[in-house]
Amino acid sequence: MISLHQMAKKKDILCPLPDSYSPKYVEAAWYTWWEKLGVFKPEYNAPGGDISKPNPKGQFVMCIPPPNVTGTLHLGHALTNAVEDTLVRWHRMRGETSLWNPGCDHAGIATQVVVEKKLWKEQKQTRHDIGREKFIQMAWQWKEEKGDTIYNQLKTLGSSLDWDRACFTMDPKLSKAVTEAFVRLHEDGAIYRSNRLVNWSCTLKSAISDIEVDKKELPGRTLLPVPGYTEKVEFGVLVSFAYQIEGEDEEIVVATTRIETMLGDTAIAVHPSDERYKHLHGKMAAHPFCDRWIPIVTDEFVDMAFGTGAVKITPAHDHNDYDVGKRHNLPFITIIDDLGNITAEGGPFKSMKRFDARKAVLQALMEKGLYRDTKDNPMVVPICSRSKDVIEPLLKAQWYVDCGDMASQAAEAVRQKELKIVPDMHEKTWFNWLDNIRDWCISRQLWWGHRIPCYFITIADGSFPAGDDIDNKYWVSGRTETEALEKAAARFAVSPSAITLRQDEDVLDTWFSSALFPFSIFGWPDQTQELSAFYPGTLLETGHDIIFFWVARMVMFGLKLMGKLPFKEVYLHAMVRDAHGRKMSKSLGNVIDPVDVIHGITLEGLYQQLEMGNLDPREIQRAKAGQKADYPTGIPECGTDALRFALLAYTAQGRDINLDVNRVQGYRFFCNKLWNANKFALMGLGNDFKPESTAQLSGAERPMDLWILSRLAAAADSCNDGFAAYDFPAVTTAIYNFWLYDLCDVYLEYLKPVFRGDDQQRAAASRSVLYTCLDVALRLISPFMPFISEELYQRLPRRSTNCPPSICVTAYPEATECVWRDKALEEKVTFVLSIVGTIRSLCSDYFLTSKQAADVYLKCSDASTQDAVRVFADLVMTLTNSHTVTTMVSEQPPEGCAISTVSDLCVVHLLLKGLIDPVKEEAKLQSKKTKLDVQRQQLHTSTQVANYELKVPEQVRSSNTEKLQQLDNEIVKLGEALETIAKML
Numbered sequence: 001m002i003s004l005h006q007m008a009k010k011k012d013i014l015c016p017l018p019d020s021y022s023p024k025y026v027e028a029a030w031y032t033w034w035e036k037l038g039v040f041k042p043e044y045n046a047p048g049g050d051i052s053k054p055n056p057k058g059q060f061v062m063c064i065p066p067p068n069v070t071g072t073l074h075l076g077h078a079l080t081n082a083v084e085d086t087l088v089r090w091h092r093m094r095g096e097t098s099l100w101n102p103g104c105d106h107a108g109i110a111t112q113v114v115v116e117k118k119l120w121k122e123q124k125q126t127r128h129d130i131g132r133e134k135f136i137q138m139a140w141q142w143k144e145e146k147g148d149t150i151y152n153q154l155k156t157l158g159s160s161l162d163w164d165r166a167c168f169t170m171d172p173k174l175s176k177a178v179t180e181a182f183v184r185l186h187e188d189g190a191i192y193r194s195n196r197l198v199n200w201s202c203t204l205k206s207a208i209s210d211i212e213v214d215k216k217e218l219p220g221r222t223l224l225p226v227p228g229y230t231e232k233v234e235f236g237v238l239v240s241f242a243y244q245i246e247g248e249d250e251e252i253v254v255a256t257t258r259i260e261t262m263l264g265d266t267a268i269a270v271h272p273s274d275e276r277y278k279h280l281h282g283k284m285a286a287h288p289f290c291d292r293w294i295p296i297v298t299d300e301f302v303d304m305a306f307g308t309g310a311v312k313i314t315p316a317h318d319h320n321d322y323d324v325g326k327r328h329n330l331p332f333i334t335i336i337d338d339l340g341n342i343t344a345e346g347g348p349f350k351s352m353k354r355f356d357a358r359k360a361v362l363q364a365l366m367e368k369g370l371y372r373d374t375k376d377n378p379m380v381v382p383i384c385s386r387s388k389d390v391i392e393p394l395l396k397a398q399w400y401v402d403c404g405d406m407a408s409q410a411a412e413a414v415r416q417k418e419l420k421i422v423p424d425m426h427e428k429t430w431f432n433w434l435d436n437i438r439d440w441c442i443s444r445q446l447w448w449g450h451r452i453p454c455y456f457i458t459i460a461d462g463s464f465p466a467g468d469d470i471d472n473k474y475w476v477s478g479r480t481e482t483e484a485l486e487k488a489a490a491r492f493a494v495s496p497s498a499i500t501l502r503q504d505e506d507v508l509d510t511w512f513s514s515a516l517f518p519f520s521i522f523g524w525p526d527q528t529q530e531l532s533a534f535y536p537g538t539l540l541e542t543g544h545d546i547i548f549f550w551v552a553r554m555v556m557f558g559l560k561l562m563g564k565l566p567f568k569e570v571y572l573h574a575m576v577r578d579a580h581g582r583k584m585s586k587s588l589g590n591v592i593d594p595v596d597v598i599h600g601i602t603l604e605g606l607y608q609q610l611e612m613g614n615l616d617p618r619e620i621q622r623a624k625a626g627q628k629a630d631y632p633t634g635i636p637e638c639g640t641d642a643l644r645f646a647l648l649a650y651t652a653q654g655r656d657i658n659l660d661v662n663r664v665q666g667y668r669f670f671c672n673k674l675w676n677a678n679k680f681a682l683m684g685l686g687n688d689f690k691p692e693s694t695a696q697l698s699g700a701e702r703p704m705d706l707w708i709l710s711r712l713a714a715a716a717d718s719c720n721d722g723f724a725a726y727d728f729p730a731v732t733t734a735i736y737n738f739w740l741y742d743l744c745d746v747y748l749e750y751l752k753p754v755f756r757g758d759d760q761q762r763a764a765a766s767r768s769v770l771y772t773c774l775d776v777a778l779r780l781i782s783p784f785m786p787f788i789s790e791e792l793y794q795r796l797p798r799r800s801t802n803c804p805p806s807i808c809v810t811a812y813p814e815a816t817e818c819v820w821r822d823k824a825l826e827e828k829v830t831f832v833l834s835i836v837g838t839i840r841s842l843c844s845d846y847f848l849t850s851k852q853a854a855d856v857y858l859k860c861s862d863a864s865t866q867d868a869v870r871v872f873a874d875l876v877m878t879l880t881n882s883h884t885v886t887t888m889v890s891e892q893p894p895e896g897c898a899i900s901t902v903s904d905l906c907v908v909h910l911l912l913k914g915l916i917d918p919v920k921e922e923a924k925l926q927s928k929k930t931k932l933d934v935q936r937q938q939l940h941t942s943t944q945v946a947n948y949e950l951k952v953p954e955q956v957r958s959s960n961t962e963k964l965q966q967l968d969n970e971i972v973k974l975g976e977a978l979e980t981i982a983k984m985l
Contacts (some may be wrong), residue, residue, distance in 0.1 A: 020672065023598070023640065024637075026639070033806075037805060037809075039806055042099040042162065042534075045057070045092065045098060046097045051534075052532065055095070057094060058096040058097075060087075060092075061099045061101075061537035062537055062540070063103065063518055063537060066104050066169065067105065068110050069104045069143050069168070070114050071110075071150075074576075074593065075597070075647075076543065078576075079657070080541070080542060080543060082157070083728065085158060085159045085160055085644075085786075089782065089783035089808055090723050092809060093782065099162055101165050101167070101521055102154070104151075104169070106143075108448055112446050112448040113386075115448070119135075127447060139447075143168075153594065157594060157643075157644070158786045160786075170513075174513060174516070176525070177520035178450045179453045179479050180479065180525045182512075185560070186454065186477040191400070191401055191442070191477075192472055193397060193399055193472050196395065197316075197318075198398055198443075199391045200338070200396070201384040202340030202354075205445055206445040208385075211548045211549055213385065214382070214383045215381075216383050217379075218236035218378060218380070220236045220378060221236045221237050227388060229353070236376065237376060238256070238257055240371075241253070241372055243294070244370075246283060246286060250280075252268060252296065252310050253372055257379055258317075259358055260335075260355070261317045261336075262361065263342065263345065264346075265294055265312045267295050267296070267315075267325070269301070269310070270299075273304070274309050283295075284296070289361075291347075295330075297328050301323070301324060338445075342354065348364075399454070403437045403439055406556035406559065407435075409556070409559045410434055420570070430552065442512050443509075444509050447507065450508045451505075451508075453477055454484075456475055456502045457476055457501060458499070459494060460498045488501065511550060514554075516554075516561075518540075519566065535564070536564050536566050537566060537568075538569070539568070540567045540571070542573070543572065551570055554566050574650075574656055579659065581658045590626060592661060598639055599637055600636050601635050602634040603628060603632065603633065603634045606627045606631065610624060635661055638664045642664055644784055646659075646667045648732055649736075674788060675792075678774060681774055686767075689767060691768065691799050695817070698764070698765050700765035703828075703871055704872070704875055705765060706825060707822075708769060710820050710825055712772070714734075714738075715742075717815060719731045735781050738780075743773060746833070749878060750874075750878055753878055782808060782812075783812075789807055790806060793807040793810075794807075832869060834902055835876060838900050839856055846921065847916075853883035854910050854911055854912070856880065856882045856909070856910055858885065858888070858908060858909075859889075859909060861905045866888070866889050894911060896911060896912055897909035922981045925977050925981065939967065943957075
């Protein structure tokens, strides 16, 4: 019988390794082979391929934060997927039944905006022109055309998702779960209808939730751009104006930051204890523009010290005023409509745009002599995070989720350590939000999304009064309209034929379906095998910016609807900013497609992408300027592996990651180092090399062989400890240091004369150790760099014929495998390497080339130090290209040596006599010292100018101090070298 991995066509690895590393060459073909092998599926590691059977090695389940179907991934998404893929690959290599479930979000608002723009651009029509049904068809068509873009990007990033389980939040399976959740919560009373103030976006023509509102802090008068207005609008001022008291020659002055809302004033509030206004309690004031008298009421919410101590009350357009209006049973007059225009209640200002009315009302107050003054006023302006419009509080009948009990349970789960949040600094934010939660408005005035499965009841029976839109009794939910009709008939005890149902036009907030994702993807409410096997999951990983939008709501709904937490741990990674610490913004030109970092792109290519987007011409020019400054020659080709490794190495920076894309190129050079190291190692192993069935010592190993194995074991320990603690920089550092500093810089250099030598037993032992290093170190790096590790691993011979077909399902190195740690040996080699560094520094000081092999004398403090160093004389000689290395205690080195102290245990004497011309060398060193003396004097003089500490920025002063220190050190070393040369003349 042919196995699956035999059927899957593998990349040709019989040809020699190309001379240099090429990301395109390395990353070609492996992903499709992995898919065909089925290694991304949980069934691969499940016992007998049965996901229902417990795996003694454990299970790891994680769902992707579903990206919006609207667009493409940016570097923030790349970080998310690099972290998640690295984690799932690690768990998979540990033999656990591992599932990373992909999916995409329908992104209600974002998708509708994009499709509406497309409709207008192509047909000059609005959605209302073509109707709801045709518009939804158009949205689905757009999704089918564009939906694969993100999935293809994820594959380019190497994301090992189980694509057969990919879900879209509006798929029938997930839509069924949404309907079921709504109906259950509505029947339970957790979802209810209420007429209250919502955050209204006039641009989107929809309500949005509290956490979709950005709070822009202003220090005072500020002009802000507002969609739909050619001129910027004034904010951050407090306008005072007077109301005339009825029947009195007296006025009361109020102050407001939103003067246009005075058209909807229905009261003036003063504090009951404010002596200034006690004589006005219960009096009426005349509205200057509307045929309306407004009462003066007393309320303790008024701050007597703010403004005049008298507050205008607009219950229909302000959250605080809403509460006052409820307490005093005031009229709620809506004076701004859904489009942001003044309603008929606004009298002479009817049909004006709200911020045009702001100017007009102010002018009218001046004309009536009621304007008093305008002052700067620090304030917070609510901005729609999606449309950038200024939020308008409007009264709307909407559906709400009562979050109180659910939020308490979610908070308690963390307090009781049932749910772990990493890093734990986010716990404070978690508790603060959940302990002070407000009910969640889930109605959205959109067409694209899950239409709310609730119906308004009309009864054709005169004995029942007509229902009110905000009366919950006249609303019924149902999984189908037939079910809703039956429930309505039962509620009012009438025949179904006497009832007419009208489904709510609104759709649910996109985050409602996202909150169900951990169990809707497995078929809930049906009790499927997958739901039983994979819920609850293991981990939720995402950025800390959606801890409220998504994470808390998943926990709330999981506990409410499933009775279980949806996952055991939450890991929140930092947010990606650009190299300057700025938030990613299309208008800044710093939103980078990860594919452009992987494949490289010219500056002209970046410009073309901007021109194809939706930015206005001014923003395009600004973005181009930003791109030219950051990427004057474009972005070089870095490859997927380098990008992933760089992103994970950056995660140490805390809440934000300032990612310099150019630094990613440094990890591409690291990939090149890996490539060359393996190329050399494969030549050193030879074509006939056959490794032992297990990694075992022969007894012929030299100290350096044992040292590299000890360093390998240390790296494996650091990797596993780092993974367990989500400390990715610790893992990347351990891997990087082993490959670059231990293996390449030391051990491979040490091996060159060994492989050239005649001692075949010694060479064989070293080859076996080298193979073990490659085998283990490639497995260590595989979760981070899946492509290059697979390419190189496939070139290695196998220990046995029944090894797994791919590195990504080969066992991750653990402590039980890597048993070679010897800290005492490592300390000895560290000391010897410090000797090597000292010798190299001396050679550099005296401009010795690699062709000038010097004699080295190591003066040791005692016999035991001499014995320890002598063992590694061959290492010192190899790494320093020395002619001879002699150790001594009581003997004296010959004359003509340069001298440098390693420590109190050892002094290096480098014999220069015969290698250099003392006269020429003295002239060369003196010339260099003279130049440095001049540079130092110039720099020192620049630091002595008047008011240097005040005039020169701190960063420049710090740099100057550092440069002076470096120059001083170089001058001292040159002086010492000149003294040595003088003795040779």
